[in-house]
Amino acid sequence: MLADLWRGLDLPSAALARVEFTGREPSLPSSFAVGTALQAAVGAASLAAAEAGAARTGPASRAARVQVALSDVLAECTGRFALDGRVPDPWDKLSGLYRCGADDAGWVRVHANFAHHRDAVLRLLGLPAGPATERAALAAALRGWKAEDFESAAAANGGVVAAVRSPAAWQAHPQAAAVAALPLVDLQPLGAAPAGPWPAPTSAPAGTPQPLQGMRVLDLTRILAGPVAGRTLAAYGAEVMLVNGPGLPNIENIADTSRGKLSVHLDLRSAAGRDTLRDLVRSCDVFLQGYRPGALEALGFGPAALAALRPGIVCVSLSAYGHEGPWSSRRGFDSLVQSATGLNVLEAAAFGQAEPRALPLQALDYGAAFLLAFGASAALLRQRQHGGSWLVRVALARVGHWLQGLGRVTDGPTAPKPDLDSTLEEEPSGFGTLRAAPHAARFDGVRCRWRRPSVPPGTHAAQWPAH
Secondary structure, X not given: OHHHHHHHOOOOHHHXXXXXXXXXXXOOOOXXXXXXXXXXXXXXXXXXXXXXXXXXXXXXXXXXXXEEEHXXXXXXXXXXXEEOOEOOOOOOOOOEEEEOOOHHHOEEEEOOOOHHHHHHHHHHOOOOOOOOOOHHHHHHHHOOOOHHHHHHHHHHOOOOEEEOOOHHHHHOOHHHHHHHOOOOOEEEEEEOOOOOOXXXXXXXXXXOOOOOOOOEEEEEOOOXXXXXXXXXXXXXXXXXXXXXXXXXXXXXXXXXXXXOEEEEEOOOOOHHHHHHHHHHHOOOOEEEEOOOOOOOHHHXXXXXXXXXXXXXXXXXXXXXXXXXXXXXXXXXXXXXXXXXXXXXXXXXXXXXXXXXXXXXXXXXXXXXXXXXXXXXXHHHHHHHHHOOEEEEEEEHHHHHHHHHHOOEOOOHHHOOOOOOHHHOEEEOOEOEOEEEOOOOEEXXXXXXXXXXXXXOOOOXXXXXXXX
């Protein structure tokens, strides 16, 4: 898997000898090779960062060896964390699976973790908006709908919903062909630019490997895949600035996913906010974004505009269903993409159950996160060696397509859930004492560490620290 990822971006095959993987399937109660896929993605991200670290210090330098243990990958990708001893519930009470209409009308999965998405669904069903509405009311209202009809109506009205499809139904959908035609990690030139210099090293914790030290990353992402990608680049030494809007809602896992980052507020609806972001772009190396396709472009921050503003930039973009096809602008989250693309039906069949079954963790989110970080480091390496501005694109649905293509783990459904709590570590944060997993990769046997604790949005000024 790693070799395919690596060669897909034309990286030197000799580097593959410097990776050590430990652990084996079955790793989780799943019929899919979830653990191995995530392990390969972490391996790609960390190895690309190591290559970049060696390139910046000259031809005589030795690239670090990379070690990735499957148990460490699983610990990071469960997303389990605690704040002051409290484990937050990652789901809103209305999020989840619902049966529609008669037995043949199908199932839908609703994502209600953000209040505006929840309320859009409630209004569509004629139910009171707000937190008082219970699951039973939502379930009763959905009995009057067919799954795909409700999916379409929700998308048109600001809700985030997916109909649960069989693999055959997904393959018959025009978006499936568009997704299958995409590269897993799409790396494309954006235009000519001179090769940029590697930044001078900055201070780092003693003994901590920092292959991306001094690289500046603007992180305009939400929820999980994008923030974890930024967190991964921060673990490799990049200076990552998380940009939030002052009016945007957040969920509690921001305490986990913003480790290692500066955290600023910018109102991109205002001219002043957009001007400040342009100033930040002019001296950044990577622009990472996970908003719905076209949203930032409408504000003047599309890839072409960014490359004109900052020649040599690496633009990294996450989408739910890819940048081609009829669903290219559709909102989506990991759980919904699993449902829409047949993964939940295949998993249920492997467990001998009729009700759709989710994967045991957010595999599409975490897989996409590490592939985004992989693409970013690979593009930085290419830019410094050959010049140009570059665009990296990863889609959750394409990660799901990849996972399905890796084959099945026949004894996976009988695998026990691993006990991973012993791998969590405590650290101070701006949200309280945070207990969470460290990053899974090690360089020359040394675990990556973040230089900064996570802090609430708006803690820092919107300016880069001096190199």
